Amino acid sequence: MALKERPKPFLLPEYCKGCGRCLDACAKDCITLSDQINPLTGLIPVVMDLTNCNACGLCMDACPEPYGLRPAPEGVVEDFELEDPAKLFGVKPSDAPEPVDLPSEVMPLPTTEPLVIKGTYASALGALLAGCRHVYGYPITPSTEGAELMAKFLPKLDGTFIQAVSEVATVNMMYGTAGAGLPTMTFTSSPGFSLMLEGVSYMIGAELPGVFVDIMRGGPGLGNIAPEQSDIKLACHGLGHGNTQAITLAPSTPQEMLDLTMLAFELSFKYRNPVIILGDGYLGQMTGKVQLPKNLIKPGIPKWAVYGDAMHRKNVITSIFLTETDLEAHNVHLNEKYEAMEVETRAESFLCEDAEVLLIACNTPARMAKGCVQELRHQGIKAGLFRPITLWPFPIHELESAMATAQRIVVVEASAGQLEDEVRLALSKAGIRNYPEIESVRRMGGILPQQDEVMTQVLGHKEARV
């Protein structure tokens, strides 16, 4: 029986770094270090004399370079001329197929009676209806019920709920699932959101979708578990390091918790960017009427995903761009995306057409403010409420029309002016300089501004009890 001849090693000196691992692998001492610097690499490749070579192959096993010591290609003679590597190894970088989008399916839901559920549950249902079957989370009051509902429902839908070791782990599990192209989300509250921001920056950099429901609570630090609008600044201007932005939605009813969660998934995939939902502790706990939508979504797989199959093999999810010009180009691209997101502004203008006193508020304080508007109208005062639903991008054009007749503007919020700062920044950026002095009703520490406080501000005196 004739033994098949084993190939002897072959080396292009350009791909040898001269580490010498092959030297002691060779029992025949065929390989030696040299002192000749290779002019192309500046390194000193090994020198081979294959006279005694028995083609044992151990040198090739020892070589760490993919294109280092290799079996001699057939027909290659020892004193061969340097060839173009592309000719030797082929020009095709990969035989991986060109991925295509596997689209989501919209499936009809039968009409049902409205549910009576709390805000966090409504948001969880919204996520399930949007096709999210991968939820990661770390318990934190007052957002935990959302995660609890997911922990109960997802196993019954063959979905995945994992209680992560921390919020840092949570956001990175989301990074993985989002990288695989699937919808994913978490429930958290302010201190937890702070911890997630590293990962949010990576998700934005790597252009990954994902939905963060942040039920804001009193801060800074451990603060307390009562409602505050404490993270507006963080969501609109502080999403980790780098030039980061994300659409930020501010629901004010349990119904909106469901609707905006569904919308968040849609926008998140549309722009390949995280979407933040800011709720407040009240809204998370508030029970109300929630009508389910007409459809549910069965998600597809986008073409950019790293799903772990043949179709998506050529993809990479990354936020690193080592070359400065590459990273600048990436930032330009991200900024173009942020600009494109400006069409997504949403706002509610309640009785603003002729409003002389314009209240501006979002989340639960917007409902207190709405109560005020009605009360003020009863008293013959032309009041209106402007409620931004997207805090970023800020609905400045909507505000501009809502404030057309305003003689007074009162920002009502449960924070030290975080919403007001958004209003002022948006006005400034839009070049709107002619507007009344901005007044404010602010509470902090877990206390929401109450209707009577707003009334007092607007009327200039404390109202007698009705």
Place this chain on the structure above:
Amino acid sequence: MSKSSVFYDKFERHSHGEGLKGHATHYCPGCGHGLAHKFLAEAIDELGIQDRTVAISPVGCSVFLYYYFDVGNSQAAHGRAPVVALGHKFANPDSVVVSYQGDGDLASIGLAETVATAQLGAPITIIFINNAIYGMTGGQMAPTTLMGQPTATSPAGRNEYMGQPMKMAELIAGLDGPVYVERVALFDAKNRIKAKKAILKGLKNQVEGRGYSFIEVLAECPTHLKMTPEETEKWVKETMEPIFPLGVKKDLTVDPWFKRNPPSFSGEKLLALAGATSEHPERSCKGFPKHLAPHDISLKLAGSGGDGAQTAAMLIARAAINEGFDATHIPSYGPESRGGTSYADVHVAEEEVLNPGSPTPDILIAFNAPSLAKFGPTVKKGGTVIYDSSVVADAPSLDPSVKMVPVPFTGIATDLGKAVVKNIVALGALQAATGIFPKETLLTAIRVALKDKCALIPLNEEAFAWGIKSVESLAG
């Protein structure tokens, strides 16, 4: 032996594949990464899993793993690779996910993720490159730096004030989650064969759904150890290996267990879970109870935790919504809800609840004296206060326009044999005292809430009836 087909034919991602970079790695001469890459590529090849593989590149010198491997690639934040790996694995259980990490990544900044993921035990494969030093940041102390070893941040050698080297293979093997843990090395042909086998086994365990595998590779970093490649191999063998002994640390025989069904997107299933029904509840209301407030009635229910104020509040909200009105319920929550004061704000609106808070309620239901004292004075003029006369001896004097309705919630409930139904007695009293909704409206809400505990329905109906009777007897 030959270049594995798992490596790209040209490293386009390495400086756009220009010049030699198209076919050379970025690793220094003598670096251990190249061999570990090669063994990983060969194992992927041998198992025929190139299409299914997702390689997680962490921060560290191997951050550019995706330059070379023609597989799905995902690059992770420093230390987070194992949880990114989990995110991929659960997204597609058929994928084969490899988390390839250095010592700073795995044993320092990502320790929480490393340990938690190991203990979770889902089948992923961790390849841990331990070279006792930080490479990418330029030779600082690693968690695995040896005692006495000088580094950029331990210039006089690591000493007792800098802690001891982390023995990760032993630590991971001590957990219940992993099925296979081995420490291997690259410094000679014999050990290279073992390393190759270990990586293959770690992947195979995943492919077969047997569980989590961890392969620690003692690797060389000549650049930062400031030695020649040959000296570094010797250093790993003679100095490092005694501290980090090679070998299998754990190898369990485990049947394949990781099998996940594809997620369900059945609308029917989801609606059932949500408790949504197409059945239209019977409506009994003729119109909005405008005698209480024109468009929006605000209620407050206050008591101690366990009084059932929240349940009663929820039932009022449900009853209202079943009748086609809008309603909201905000509970007090947090530490307060655990045995302390428990109060609920409820609104019932003809069209839309504007302000869901009830700072000045039209109706107060007080389950104890402190609640009555606290919230009684906030009740609107002409409003109604219903309170538990079994526990409130002296009601405070409120505005004369406020209607006071004393009902012995506790007494009635106790007589019925179940103190917990006192909130239902209160609902009966609410109905009789205010006429907010017809009896049937509230009873329907109670029956629906108890649909899984039908046996309790008669008792609750009785409690409700007694609440009504009690108010009627006051009038009489």
